[in-house]
Amino acid sequence: MADDMGEKEEVKKVGSGRSDGRRGGRGRGRFGKSPGGDWNQAKKTGQRDRNGNKRDAKNGQCDLEVSLQEELMSGGLRVRGRRAQVSINHLLQFQLPEIERQQRTGRKMGRRKNDNGTVVHLHGDSFINANYRLLVDDSCEYEEQGLDPNVLVPQEKIVRVIVPRGQNCPICLAEEPVAPQMVACGHIFCLSCLINFFSVDQVQDKTSYAQKKRLKECPLCGSIVRSSKVKPVLVEEIRADEIPEAGAETCLKLMCKPHGSILPLPVELGVDPLAVGNVPSLDLPQVADYAHTIRCSSSKAIDLFQKDIDGIKTQYEIDKILYNDDGKYYKMAWEDLSDRITKISSQQNDDKPAIEKAMESLDLGVDLKEKYQDSNAFFFYQTSFHSSTRFFLSPLDVKILLSAFHHYSDFPENLQITVENVNYGSILTPEMINRYKYFGHLPFGTEIAFIEVDWRDNPILPKEVYQQFNTELKQRRRKLSIKKQKEDKQKLSYQKRLEREHAEFYKRENGEPLTSQEAHALTALADDYLLDSLPSPSHDSSPERTLNPDRRTHNERTIWGTSIPVIPDEKSSRENQEFEAMLLQRMQQDNEPNEAPKNGKKGNKKKGKVMLFSNTHRNL
Incomplete structure (x- = not known):
């Protein structure tokens, strides 16, 4: 009876993975070499234990998982390799961070977002x-x-x-x-x-494991x-x-779009949409x-x-x-x-x-101004109807015309204007439609351009109305001038920087390293020779410029067809002249008539070979 109890107690210890030989398994780093290892293997396969009793595989699998967890927690299981040296204990207490929701208030914080800032994603x-x-x-x-x-x-x-x-x-x-x-x-x-x-089917590389695209x-x-x-x-x-285009004349047509319709038609056409x-x-x-x-x-x-x-x-x-x-x-x-x-x-x-x-x-001859008013239709100016970009009159110019004619329906059917500027880059969004109701016939994502009118010397606009909006028109013209000057300045700066980089590159490839004085003079040369369209009155545009009292520069044509300033080296020039004289003499000798062969034998004269050397002297 005592033996049976002892055997049951031993089985219990082994089944829980906490046998007396647990510490002894560390050296080998393998689980299952304890006294209960064979019995645990029997649990997996559903085989019989030491006493010949068949064990349930499902229950054995659960006991095995419990044993593995206990071994891992107690440190009894040791695994070899680099992965075993990385601690992953922090994953046991991992929790997703709570989402902090900001309470929206009536006042927006930070910069106010423009209506055109709304992104409209279009695809397909x-x-x-x-x-x-x-x-x-x-x-x-x-x-x-x-x-x-x-x-x-x-x-x-x-x-x-x-x-x-x-x-x-x-x-x-x-x-x-x-x-x-x-x-x-x-x-x-x-x-x-x-x-x-x-x-055509996709060419699949035999050595590649990538799947073929369907x-x-x-x-x-x-x-x-x-x-x-x-x-x-x-x-x-x-x-x-x-x-x-800016500076050109164009004609805008007054369009009529009744409420409930998505088809705007010119008023002069005389057709009811x-x-x-x-x-x-x-x-x-x-x-x-x-x-x-x-x-x-x-x-x-x-x-x-x-x-x-x-x-x-x-x-x-x-x-x-x-x-x-x-x-x-x-x-x-x-x-x-x-x-x-x-x-x-x-x-x-x-x-x-x-x-x-x-x-x-198609009933022609309908007077749309009499049939429709501002209360039941939209009237607006538009041009270039076949273009994917829709061109409309700018809001400020519409405001000026409304002040002159008091009603949208009273606007002229054709507006002949001089374009001062065309503002591109506006994309139709729901916010823009809420602001400009007459855009309701266009789908979201349509590109819109606003035409700004030069009202100076325009007979349509009364002088008193022009004087009323003179300040706003001057301010708009001033902003346009500043914008153009800024763009021209950035373009000019970029061109100068690009040309200077090219000039310095060619100089490094063809001559010695530059001193600070020569680099400054080379920059001036780059401005004169490479920016012919932008002459500088402070620099001389002569083909030669003195860098030092004893040294002068001249221009040479590169294989790319560009002209670069080069400082001649006296030693290199003398060697080049000697080499050219030697080459010319050798060519003259080859052109002289051959001497008569001796003893009546024909001699095979070998062609002379000219060995060309290239030497670049650099002073470090």
């Missing part, structure tokens, strides 16, 4: 919606887009994305992409180039692009004189030029695809002659366009009723 379809106009299928009503311009048009309803001319294909580098297509990030490619891009990335920005998100593009012309609708038809060019979303009929869509096919065939003939191109991807491109034409033709309806309905809605 939202970027395209904010920067380009859209041709959409005329089979839908687009009521949601008529209420909110930020609601995106579904991918399958977009017929074309209207972009200004000047977009190049980044794959073939064509100035005008053939059958242009736009990917999700907004970059434009030729259709044949895009098909080639999607068909999705394609834009070669310009790295965004994920998919063939299902590609949109056809319609390129439109933008005249250079449409973009307002509510009668036309928020999404006009492309068959009404007088109205479509001012709309963001335009309906496109099936017949017009087919004509556009047919033009793309003609462009692809023409480009294929050119590449076949010039580069002997087999036309694989060109054929795939026009087959894809032919399938699109077939799909549209199968769903095509009679477009004549839609065109007739659009022409009936």
Whole structure:
């Protein structure tokens, strides 16, 4: 009986991992070499113990974990290696810090944030919606887009994305992409180039463990692009004189946007925006030029695809002659366009009723100033309607006109002005729309530029009104002058610093280390020779300048085509002259007629070899 009790007590000690041989296991650094090690292994595998009784593996695993924890806490387990020397006890008491929430007060602390400081993140379809106009299928009503311009048009309803001319294909580098297509990030490619891009598989290095990318990335920005998100593009012309510039004259049109409409139209056009609708038809060019979303009929869509096919065939003939191109991807491109034409033709309806309905809605001759007032419509000035940047009159100039005409609706229909400045960099945000209500027809993220008017010698503005705002106009003109002077000064300083660095570099490469006096003179030379457009009256612009009484500089042309000042070294010059004389003498000897060979034998005269040496003397 005593033996049984002793055996149970021994098993209990071994099972808890606290046997008498616990300290003895430190030398080996391994757990399980205690008297109970074999029995612990039996617990893991579910085998039998010393007495032949089968142990439960699940209970044995729990007991083993408890034993390991006790060994770790008591220090009985020792592990070798560098990791064992790093203490991680601080992780046992790790707690996440409490989040300190600041109580918001009515008064903002620190600098007041500008409305333009709000960041608007645009990506994918939202970027395209904010920067380009859209041709959409005329089979839908687009009521949601008529209420909110930020609601995106579904991918399958977009017929074309209207972009200004000047977009190049980044794959073939064509100035005008053939059958242009736009990917999700907004970059434009030729259709044949895009098909080639999607068909090429990624080259996987056999020695690399990196996984092969499943999705394609834009070669310009790295965004994920998919063939299902590609949109056809319609390129439109933008005249250079449409973009307002400082010092040039431009014409602003008075726009009328009734409340509840997102289609502003010029007052001089005489068309009611509510009668036309928020999404006009492309068959009404007088109205479509001012709309963001335009309906496109099936017949017009087919004509556009047919033009793309003609462009692809023409480009294929050119590449076949010039580069002997087999036309694989060109054929795939026009087959894809032919399938699109077939799909549209199968769903095509009679477009004549839609065109007739659009022409009936175009009621010309409506006096918008009589029909709409400041209470039920917005009146504002705008220009350059085909540009992705929207140009509006600055708030101060609007305030001046309001003081002169008392009502927005009484503003002149056309405002011929001289542009004093154009302020770029404003992005439409919700805060800006709350401040300027007439921006409500534009989506968030649209780039806006404000035009500042030079009211001097402008007959539209009365003199008393000009005198009233003379102080503000002078202050604005003064800020503009200070800004330009600051920019010119920074540009001039950067150019001088760049030219001085180049001059010092060339000097170090061609001559001796400079003393302080020579470095000062070299800086003056750099200003004279390398900044010809900015002459300094205090420096002489002669080709030679005296650095020391016995030493003069001259200019030499480098292999890069630049002119640098060089101080001649007398010793080096004398050696160069001797070398040139020796080389000239050797060349004259080679040109002399060969002597007759002796004993009637033809002698093979070996050509002389000239060994060239280069030696640069530097005084340290």
